[in-house]
Every structure is written in structure tokens, then in C-alpha cells.
Amino acid sequence: MTQLTDLPVIVVGAGPVGMTAAARLAKDGLPVVVVEAEPVPKTDWRASTFHAATLELLQDIGVTEQMKAEGLVAPIYQFRDRRDGLVAEFDFRLLAAETPYPYRLQLNQQHLVRMLHDQLRADDRVELLFGSRVTGVANTAAGVTADVQTPDGPRVLHGSHLIGADGPGSTVRGSLGIEFAGYTYPERFMIVSTTVDLGERIPGLAHVNYIADPAQWLFLLRTPESWRAVYPVPPDEPVEAASTPERLQEQLQAVAPYPADYPIVDFQAYNVHQRVAASFRAGNIVIAGDAAHINSPLGGIGLNSGIHDVMDAAARIVRIRAGEADPDAELSAYDAVRRQVAMEYVQADTQRNTERLKETDETRRRASQEEMRAIAADPARARAYMRRVSLLESVRRFGIGLPPGHPMEVPV
Template sequence: MTAHAHARAEQPVVVAGAGPVGMVAAASLAQAGIPVAVVETDPVPRTDWRASTFHAATLELLDELGVAGRMHAEGLVVPVYHFRDRRAGLVAAFDFGLLADETPYPYRLQLNQQHLVRMLHERLAADPLVELRFGTTVTGVRADAGGVAVTVRDAGGEHELRGSHLVGADGPGSTVRRCLGVDFTGYTYPQRFLIASTSVDLRSLLPGIADVNYIADPDEWLFLLRTPESWRAVWPVRPETSREQATAPDTLQAQMQGLAPLPGGYPIVDHQIYKVHQRVAERFRAGPVALVGDAAHINSPMGGVGLNSGIHDAVDLTRRLARIRAGEADEEAELDAFARIRHQIAVEYVQADTQRNTERLMEADDARRKASHDEMRAIAADPDRARRYMRRASLLESVRRFGVGLPPGEVPRAAAV
């Protein structure tokens, strides 16, 4: 072993970002016996309510990390979801039970992402292999023959961390990605999305709805879903509407009353407004530095696959890093395979499906909207087509096709399935 190789073997893997994807990466590395340093700008773990859906393929991976049981104890199992029209009502119901012979998790698990972060934070804080550095910001990245040097700033000033590799899980505004000079190509929707959560049980006011509902409308589509804490409504905000107007209490109340009248008003327990993008990084790695999750790709939330695909990125990468660190694999081949496969999945599955889902909800042309609804009805009515549709929606298709973290020589065989 060369001096550089020996030095790298003694260094931790640095993970930038302590959101759900970064924490999964850290937990996966620690489980493999690899020391980890997690760097996070926020002083404490985030309590972001934005993502809340965990699909079957993701639950399989999280079960291997030993956290799926606890997630189920706190989460909400949703086997059926609806595609609806705001004027015509139910268009199609999709039952993940059709996948029961393929996965132990034939459903969506609804659980706000902050709970997964909390669970993993509790585990990692007690793990001697893991150093958690909250209140610390990445300001620079430099790769060299000895690994990677990460410049960080904390309360004590600016200094340097050494690592064998760097995992950039620091979100859509990724400092790691900017330091690498990687383009984040794509576009931003003109509308912003607004999420409002209420403790009111919307099923009592909207009989017949499922726990997850995608509701098409040419003027104002809706996304309604239930979580253990609340019901959540997502709707578009016009470009000309200011943030202050969109989030004013009277506006939020009017929007909720537009769903179903409720004398006395809706208690709003949380709300967020944010821009929505369809973007993919030009490349997912540079030397010993790799991008995962929102740092690598960001998409519309319609389909609930952004968080899930980010977790798949993290597990794929960390399985490869474990083989590299153990001296069992060629570093370039492994990291190239990660970058190529995860980029392909981001484009062919995540971006393509979320864009199609969003466009289906907001379609304004009557003929195209009717054709889309007819297609959804036909898919739901045919068990074989419905099964194929839900294999893709649950990310099982991409995982069965490409695997997660398979050695480079095994990927073509998996991709041919």
C-alpha cells in the first residue's frame, strides 16, 4: 500500500449535509465500519415537513439499515391512492397490493422526513465511528492524491477537514457542486408550490377520498395527502402573487375553504412555499467527490420520488465506497458506475415521471385532459398494466433493472431485466 493509500484508509468519509439523504449515507457508511464526519450548516437537525412518502424500493433499503421497523411504528401505511379530477371526481384508483408478490412493502409509507432524520441522528450520535458537526458550513473543496480537503467554517473560524471521499448531500443550492464547477441544467416552473397542513381530517369533509390524492384541474390542481400528524394540501401559486400574499392567514384559509367549507375555519399547523425545478447535474462525480440527492437532481414532488431516489443514490454510493475502502474494488470503475447509472435513472425515471405527473395535473386543453384521464382509467382497469405502472411509480422497476450499488461488472446484466 502506498503512503497516500494508507493515509486515505485512515481518513473518514466526509458527508456534507445532514438531511435525510446525508444521514442515510452516514448510517450506511457507519454500518459498514467506515468512519464518517457529517458537516451541516444548521445548528440542529432540520424539521422540514416537505417530503413525506417512502416507496417500496426505498423501504427495502431502509430495512437493511435497521430503521424501517421504527418508521412503520410511527408512519401511515397507504396501499391505495387516487388520481382525481377537481370537476369530475375519481378518475382511477391504484392499489399497490398488486405488488405483494414482489416486495414486502406493497404500499406507500407516509412519514414526514424529519422523523427519519431524527431516528438516524439518535443512532449516529451514539456511534463512535461518526462525528456530527452541526453549525458547520462547507466553504471549499479540493481533491488531491491523498483524498479530499474540505474547508469548513464554524464558530471557531475556518479550517480544513481531510477525508478519503466527500459525499455532497447538501441540497439544491449545493456548495459542493458549485466548488466542482458542475452545471445544474434544467428549468424552473413559473408557479411556486404551497403546502398547508391542517389537523382537520379531510376524509370527514370529502367523503370517498383516499389518503393520497392527485387532483387535476386546468386552473388550480391539488395534491392532498394524509400524514400521521395532519392532512396536507399542495397547490400552485401564480408567478405574480407575492410570498406575503400567498401565505397570508386569510389567503390560506380561503384556499382551504375552497376544498370543503368548514365553519369556524381550518387550523393551519404548518405552511411552506417554494420554487419547483426539474434539474440534473451535468455529472455526479469528480475524483473522490460525489453528488447525491437534491445536490445531484431536483424535481417536482408529484409522485413522491425525489427523496426516495436520493436515498437510492446514497446507498448505491456508500456500498461502492465500502468495497473501495476494503480494497476489494477499483475506485475509478466503481465511482464511474455510480455516476453513470444514477444519472441515467435521474433522467429516465425521476425527471421523466415527475414532469409527466405534473403536466397531467395542470393540463388545460380539454381534449388532451380527457385523453389523459381515459388512459389512466384504462391502466387502472387492466391488472397487468396497473402492475407495470406501479412498479415504476414505486421505483421497483429502476431498482430491479439497475440494482443499487452492484459491482460494475454486474450492472449490464441487471439493466437487461
């Protein structure tokens, strides 16, 4: 008879969150099956910031130093106004006594996926099913099942637990009937990447810049491959029109004039939501990352909090599989803790960041500027602010994967 501990953990989704989950579970000796609809590892450029708390966690699966070697260390970021210039500058090196990573690491997310894919495909405990689509999941008396359409035909996977890291349109969440309440911003966001050094076009520009403007805010950041500009596309402008070469050039020239056309290496427009699932757990199935909560990208929190989700879930599943914990209490704690973090930090901070940049009321705009200047000028307030935006505060407050009832943990 098959025992629960003989079964693999099923991970649905092979983006950075799903691959992190698989790597963390395999490191603890658990068998894992990863199911991914795409035929090859994902190459999405969208997320590119890794915060200090996340780099600390990724040490556990042995990729942080490789990420640092390939990435761009960005200790300073700026709040700017499109009309008035620099408003406030923050230096993460104020956190040097609290973390070995007092900076944002800029590295496009597909590089983490590549690193983890290389690691996992060499591990005999891990089965990678690319080009395969989950069509339904269920809890059973023996654990969980996942119905999968593979290139070789349908297959039913049996596992002890399942982690759904399959993005905003999550089949796992939908199969479980979990509500995904929230709202969608009326405008789309456009990301445009260019090899032109915007730091040479705009004097004093940092590697990471939030630029407020009531007509069109901007987010400018540098990655190892390129500079990226993020800006809103008005609701009445069709994506097709916003994506023409002429329109992309017009937008970049408005950021900083450039005598020749900007070379564009990547662009994409996407809808932006603020949503949180009604529950992050059903039986032995949990959801994580964008499957559980989606938010504005301003602040670089979505990818990071998703990695925190699966690090938390994996620690609990490892204890359950070892017979060291009460299964229901552990997974209920995951639901309570990670959902509270999503509401109090991920949703609150990303919404605040977005609203600050797009504020149209001049009095509130000026008040926001003065607030940011005051925070940046006071080392104690600046340190507290950066602890929060780097997610160090949430990790220190709630921990990651702490046993139920631990004093740092939210009561369940």
C-alpha cells in the same frame, strides 16, 4: 504516513439523504464526518412519502420497522378531477408478491432524520459537526479536503471520499464547477398542513390524491400529524400575499368547506425545478439527492431517489476502501447509473405527473383520464405502473451499488 483507509468519509448535509449515507457507511465500519450548516437536525416538513423500494433499502440500516411504527401505511392512492371526482384508484397491494412493503409509507422526513441522528450520535465512528458550513471542497493526491467554518473557527477536513448531499444550492456542486441545467416552473408550490380530517370532508378520499384541474390542480395527502394540501401559486401572486392567514383559509375552504377556520399547523411556499447535474462525480467526490437532481414533488420521488443515490455510492465506497474494486470504475459507474435513473425515471415521471394535473386542453385532459382508467382497470398494466412509480422497476433494472460490468447495470 496517513493511509487512505485511515481517513473518514466526509458527508456534507444532514438531511435525510446525508444522514442515510452516514448510517450506511458507519454500518460497514467506516469512519464518517457529517457536516451540517443548521445547528440542530433539520425539521423540514416538505417530503413525506417513502416508497416500497426505499423501505427495502432502509432495512440495511435498521430503521424501516421504526418508520412503519410511526408512519401511516397508505396502500391506495387516487387520481381525481376537481370537477368530475374520482378518475382512477390504484392499490399497491397488487405488488404484495414482489415486496414486503406494498404501499406508500407517509412519514414526514424529519422523523427519519431524528431516527438516524439518534443512531449516529451513539456511534464512536461518526463525528457530527452541526452549525458548521462547508465553504469549499477539493480532490487531492491523498483523497479529498473540505474547508469548514465551524462555531470554533475554520477547519480543514481530510477524507478518502466526500458525498455532497447539501441540497439544490449545493456548495459541493458549485465548488466543483458542475453545471446544473434545467428549468424552473413559473409558479411556486404551496404546502399547507391542517389537523382537520379532509377524509371526513370529501367522501371517498384516499390518503394520497392527485387532483387535476386546469385552473388550480391539487395534491392532497395524509400524514400521521396532519392532512396536507399542495397547490400552485400563480407567478403574478407574491408569496407574501399567498401566505396570509386569510388567503390560506380561502384556499382550504375551496378544497372542502369547513364551518370554522381550518387550524393551520405549517405552511411553506417554494420554487420548483427540473434540473440534473452534468456529472454526479468528480474524482473522489460524488453528489446525491437534490444536489444532483431536483424535480417536481408530485410522485414523492425526489427524497426516495436521493436515498437510492447514497445507498449506491456507499456500497461502492465500502468496496473501494476494502481494496476490492477499481476506484475509478466504481465511481464512474455511480455517475452513469444514477444519472440515467435521474433522467429516465425521476425527471420523466415527475414532469409527466405535473403536466397531467395542470393540463388545460380539454381533449388531452379527457384522453389522460381515459388512459388512467384503462391502466387501473387492467391488473397487469396497473401492476407495471405501480412498479414504476414505487421505484421498484428502477431498482430491479439497475440494482443499487452493483459492481461495474454487472449484467443488470448500465454500460459505463
